[in-house]
Amino acid sequence: MGAVFVPQLPPERLKSVAQAADEAGLDELWLWEDCFLESGITTAVAALAWTQRLTVGVGLLPVPLRNVAITAMELATVHRLFPGRARIAVGHGVQDWMGQVGARAESPLTLLREHLTALRSLLSGRRVTSSGRYVKLDGVALDWPPPRMPELLSGATGDHTLRLAGELADGTILTGGSTVAQVRRARGLIDEGRARAGRTDPHRIVVYLHCATGPDAASRMEAERVRWGYDTMDGHGVAGGAEAVAEAVRAWAAAGADTVVLQPTPDDPDPEGFMAFAAQEVTPLVHD
Incomplete structure (x- = not known):
């Protein structure tokens, strides 16, 4: 179980929300690197430093914006500073946003394949050309790779990208x-991608679930319906x-989700309270 700190909240609100999630016993707090709101690595490191046990996820870092060596350096540093507490994903990013900054790739699938392949090699401590x-890359190797290969996550929506995620992530x-x-x-x-690559190791699926609670939950969720179309x-x-x-979470888990992350509305009146709601009220019912 997890919950999202939506980036429509100002960065200075992150500390209290992250600490509320940590103190409530929430499993995972997820952050987004949405253009042009808040960066993923900066917020993740801050949230990890402000908390004691909380796992912090980033979903996701858009690969068109990032040289793979920088991605590897950042992930290696985070995983060395906070072993076992970070779950960081890479992915295509929103193509319109990538176009706005002149980074849109002609073949996003090729870019993601090359990025994931090189990133895994670099994080494994290998020298990559x-x-x-x-x-x-020309003979690039990390001086400080993580002691163990961290979990490598990919965002995916289309069929080809989902197969690629199974193959490489x-x-x-x-x-x-x-x-x-x-x-x-x-x-x-x-699973088709995993079979193609001969992979038999676990592959975890993380899914965000729109969620609203409280007396005005229905009206706020209707606004989300309009916003997302x-x-x-x-x-x-x-x-x-x-x-x-909890009933909804169980349904998504039964369909194949390993981690269900509750996504509050941007106008949730109590983001800190939402973290406690997810951890202390919903999670026990899910695990019953």
Whole structure:
């Protein structure tokens, strides 16, 4: 179980929300590197430093914005500073945003394949030379690789990217609003990629679930429906108390999600309280 610190909140709010999640016993706090709001690595390191036991995820770092050597350096540093407490994903990013900054790739799939391949090699401590279409390295090796290869996560939505995630990543992040049927289908496509690569190791799926609680939950969720362009919120999220949310989490887990991350509305009146709600009211019901 996890919850999102949505980047529509100002960065200075992160400390109190992260500490509230840590003190409440939440398993995971997830952050986004959405353009042009807040950076992923900076916020992750701050949240990790401000807390004691909380796992902090970043979903995700857009690869068109990042040289793979920088990505590897940042991930290696985070995993050495906070062993076992970070879950950081890479992915295509939103193509319109990538276009805004002049970083849109002609073949996002090729870029992600090259980035994931080089990133795994660098984090494994190997010296890498690559002359791909996008990733070009000449004898690059990290001086401070992590002691153990960390979990390498990829975001994915399309069929080809889901298969690629199964082939090259250790876990996949699915976007908020993914339905139970979409999670089930994604699991099948990921498994196709895993089979193609001969992989038998675990592959964890993380999915964000729109969630609102409190007396105005229904109206705030309706605003989310409009914002994201859904015909209905049925199947895309849940509004209500702990029992209703726990039931929804169990449904998404049964479809193949290993981690369900509750995504509050940007106008949630009590982000710190939402963390406690997820940890202390919903999680015990899920695990019963």
